[in-house]
Amino acid sequence: MAQLTIEVNGRPYLVGCEDGQESQLRELAKVYDAYVRQLGGEIASLGETRLFLMGALLMADELQDVRTRLAHTQAELNRLRAERDTLENKAAAALDAAAKRVEALAGGGPAATN
Secondary structure (H helix, E strand, O other): OEEEEEEEOOEEEEEEEOOOOHHHHHHHHHHHHHHHHHHHHHOOOOOHHHHHHHHHHHHHHHHHHHHHHHHHHHHHHHHHHHHHHHHHHHHHHHHHHHHHHHHHHHHOOHHHHO
């Protein structure tokens, strides 16, 4: 397990992560630090624990919004796929019917009079 020091709100914290995940953890820490610093600038009277809690809640709120949008996007994708499948089936049926009419016209069959 790797250990590295991240900085949040100007203070260093030693944290552990799986080997190879150090870069990802540093990026996550930067994102979280930006939330905490923004809150600290807006609400200077918060203690560090409450500041960290508010930062985590803001990130959780954003994550929930993203999950909701993803669910709506997936539902829309599924609807569009079903619509595409329906249209493909209609197109295939129309092409099949047209091919049968062409064959009938070429052979002088019963569809030639339609």
